[in-house]
Amino acid sequence: MQRWTGRVAVVTGASGGIGAAITQQLVKDGLKVVGLARRVDKVKEQSTALRSEKGKLYGVKCDVTKEEDVKEAFKWVKSNLGGVDILINNAG
DSSP: OGGGTTOEEEEETTTSHHHHHHHHHHHHTTOEEEEEESOHHHHHHHHHHTTTSSSEEEEEEOOTTSHHHHHHHHHHHHHHHSOOSEEEOOOO
């Protein structure tokens, strides 16, 4: 995982279950992780809990069943982090 340190990963369904576990591990491995979720408050709680890890977690509200939400989320990623290196589709 060292070759991915500092890279940007997007994880859908990041607010709970498998998505939350994947998100947490990627942050611990030093990635910048954008957690997309309808319950973005849960992702922001995780972000606070992971503050001391090597990577960073950003919570972005997104319902993947709504095309406009997805477009806005990736627009945010591009303008704030430069783009996506890894995409994990876990929602639904």
